[in-house]
Amino acid sequence: MRYLSFFLIICSLIIFFACSKDSDINKNEEESPVDNEAPSKPLGVSLSSVTANTASISWEQSSDNIGVEGYSIYKEGLLVESVNETSYTAVGLNPNSIYVFAITAFDAAANESESSESLEVITEEESTADLVAPSKPEGLKESNLTGTSVDISWNASTDNRGVAGYKIFQNGTLIGATDKIEYSINGLTPNTSYTFSVLAYDEAGNESDLSEEVIITTESAQGSVKVLVFTKTDGYDHNTRNETIEMVQGIATNLGFEVVVDNTGNEFNSLSNLSQYKVIFFSNTSGNTLNDGQRGNVEAYANQGGNFISNHAASDSYGHSTANTVSGNGKGLWDWYAENVTGCSVRNNPNHTSSGLAATVSVENQNNELTDGIGFPWNDNEEWYYWEGGYVNPLFIELLRVSDTGSNSYDDTRMTAQYLERADDGKSFYTSMGHSKGKYSDAEFVQLITNVFVWMLN
Numbered sequence: 001m002r003y004l005s006f007f008l009i010i011c012s013l014i015i016f017f018a019c020s021k022d023s024d025i026n027k028n029e030e031e032s033p034v035d036n037e038a039p040s041k042p043l044g045v046s047l048s049s050v051t052a053n054t055a056s057i058s059w060e061q062s063s064d065n066i067g068v069e070g071y072s073i074y075k076e077g078l079l080v081e082s083v084n085e086t087s088y089t090a091v092g093l094n095p096n097s098i099y100v101f102a103i104t105a106f107d108a109a110a111n112e113s114e115s116s117e118s119l120e121v122i123t124e125e126e127s128t129a130d131l132v133a134p135s136k137p138e139g140l141k142e143s144n145l146t147g148t149s150v151d152i153s154w155n156a157s158t159d160n161r162g163v164a165g166y167k168i169f170q171n172g173t174l175i176g177a178t179d180k181i182e183y184s185i186n187g188l189t190p191n192t193s194y195t196f197s198v199l200a201y202d203e204a205g206n207e208s209d210l211s212e213e214v215i216i217t218t219e220s221a222q223g224s225v226k227v228l229v230f231t232k233t234d235g236y237d238h239n240t241r242n243e244t245i246e247m248v249q250g251i252a253t254n255l256g257f258e259v260v261v262d263n264t265g266n267e268f269n270s271l272s273n274l275s276q277y278k279v280i281f282f283s284n285t286s287g288n289t290l291n292d293g294q295r296g297n298v299e300a301y302a303n304q305g306g307n308f309i310s311n312h313a314a315s316d317s318y319g320h321s322t323a324n325t326v327s328g329n330g331k332g333l334w335d336w337y338a339e340n341v342t343g344c345s346v347r348n349n350p351n352h353t354s355s356g357l358a359a360t361v362s363v364e365n366q367n368n369e370l371t372d373g374i375g376f377p378w379n380d381n382e383e384w385y386y387w388e389g390g391y392v393n394p395l396f397i398e399l400l401r402v403s404d405t406g407s408n409s410y411d412d413t414r415m416t417a418q419y420l421e422r423a424d425d426g427k428s429f430y431t432s433m434g435h436s437k438g439k440y441s442d443a444e445f446v447q448l449i450t451n452v453f454v455w456m457l458n
Contacts, residue, residue: 039064039105041114042071047121048087052095055121058087062105062113072112074102082106095126134159134200137166137181137211145272147190147219153182157200157208169197169210191220191258215266216273225257225457228277232263234287235329238313243440244283251450255457268294274301279456282310282341284434285317288330295334298341305425307456308341309449312434315385319345325389339393342430343418347390353405355383355435361416364401369455370419370429371399373447380444383435386410396420400431417448427456 044060062068073081073088076099081088093099099121105113139155157163165179171194176183188194195215200208220226229248231241245261252259257278260267267273268290274280274297290298302308319326320338325347338345346352361378363371384402388410400417417431429452439445 035066035107035109035111037065037107038111039068039107039113042086042103042105042116045101045103045116045119047119050121050123052124052126053093054089054091055093055099055101055123056087056089057101057103057119057121059103059116061086064105064107064111066107066109068105069108070106072104072106074104074115076100077102090121093123095123097123099123130161130202130204130206132160132202133206134163134202134208136209137198137200140196140198140211140214142196142214142216142270142272145216145219145276148188149184149186150188150194150196150216150218151182151184152196152198152214154198154211156181159200159202159206161202161204163200164203165201167199167201167207169199171195172197188218190218191224191226193217193260213266214269216270217260217267217276219276220258225278226276227252227257227259227279227281227453228267228274229259229261229281229283230263230265230267230285230289231261231283232265232285232289233313234289235316236286236313238284238286238435240284240434240437240440243437244281244434247440247446247449248281251446251453254450255453257453257457265290265294268297271297271300274298274306275304277301277306279307279309279453282308282314282317284311284313286313286329287317288333289317290334295337299336302340302422302426303424307426308428309452309456310342310428310430312383312385312432313346315342315344315346315390315430315432316351317342319348320391323347323389323391325349326391338391340420340422341428343393343396343420343428344387344415344430345391346385346432347388347410350386350410352386352435353382353384353411356381357384357405359384359405360403361400362403364398364415367397367399367419370448370451372451374444374451378444380433380442382416382433382439384416385432387414388412392418393420396428396430419452429456 039062042059042062048056048058070082070084072079101119103116134157137154137157142150142152144151165177168176168183195213197213198211248259316329318334318337319331320335321332323345326345358381361380363376384405396418398415398418401413402416404413405411419429421427
């Protein structure tokens with residue numbers, strides 16, 4: 001009986017606690033109402049950035065009676081992702097394509113807001129990076145040359161997105177930049193040669209190739225007379241340039257003029273540059289040594305009264321088109337040269353006697369200024385040129401004549417020096433002498449060339 005009473009007490013306690021717990025649960029359910037209210041619709045959906053493969057969008061924060069849990073991203077009407085922030089970046093998009101995005105907000109009870117206004121996004125082309133450089137500046141030229149300054153200008157470059165400007169180089173070193181197609185350089189040294197070039201660049205930093213160079217020589221500070229010695233060869237090279245330069249430098253010291261040497265043709269790149277020279281000496285040049293523009297500058301130089309001295313192989317350049325034995329070396333390309341600079345074109349096959357052949361030089365038409373100080377008859381050793389089948393301009397006056405040099409008709413006594421006072425007020429002189437290095441220290445020959453300089457500079 002005692003055990004039965006104990007059992008009944010235990011059962012009563014179990015039933016009591018069970019009923020008490022159910023009462024608490026029911027009470028909690030009655031105190032936690034159901035959330036059926038959705039967040040507000042996301043506003044201000046906008047595009048932050050776009051590339052060929054991505055698009056970043058953002059929007060204003062939604063509100064909710066309890067709290068916004070996150071946002072659902074829809075692309076083309078399909079849910080693609082959910083985020084907690086008010087921004088999203090779509091990746092893996094196709095270039096140059098249209099996409100439509102919309103946003104909804106949701107809360108912890110899974111209530112979803114109305115959809116935002118749709119946002120249309122167009123991705124960019126595959127590559128928008130500018131990798132194209134501007135075209136190389138062309139037509140670089142100089143003007144307004146003084147002893148300390150020069151202006152340069154050029155034709156405008158082109159670019160797929162536009163040229164931003166130009167960089168200016170002096171002797172290979174960057175000295176400035178401009179967005180114009182001209183530039184002024186100051187602070188130069190008188191009687192000094194400079195090289196200038198230009199490149200174009202765009203906003204992306206792409207740079208063109210450098211332009212062709214323009215070479216200038218500033219004017220002398222004291223305006224002294226200058227002579228250009230040109231020694232470039234495109235045919236047979238007699239290799240007498242050092243001896244020529246030494247001879248002319250010696251004459252310059254005595255007569256008081258400056259000497260500039262050019263073995264490239266660059267001094268002929270502009271008329272304004274050539275105009276600084278009182279005389280141009282073509283010494284043993286041969287072949288096609290100047291381009292079209294340079295040849296035009298020589299003619300323009302002559303038209304303003306420029307003077308020319310030439311010797312020996314200079315008559316092997318630009319053979320006259322009427323010379324029936326002449327071929328190659330620019331024949332017929334520039335008849336003006338044979339008619340006005342040398343006044344002749346040496347024949348071909350054979351061109352001349354053997355080197356160092358002894359012969360006698362005499363005066364054909366006296367000119368005391370040109371023959372002063374030379375003893376005639378002048379017994380000399382030389383490689384004497386032939387003219388039969390070549391070309392000799394009859395307007396030139398034959399100054400010196402060489403005696404017979406053999407048994408052939410082209411060996412007959414013939415011209416070895418001639419000159420012309422041209423209609424443009426310039427003077428031209430040519431001598432076929434000057435084959436060997438030793439000639440340029442020969443007293444009679446040096447005296448002849450000195451006389452020519454005096455005649456021209458006076």
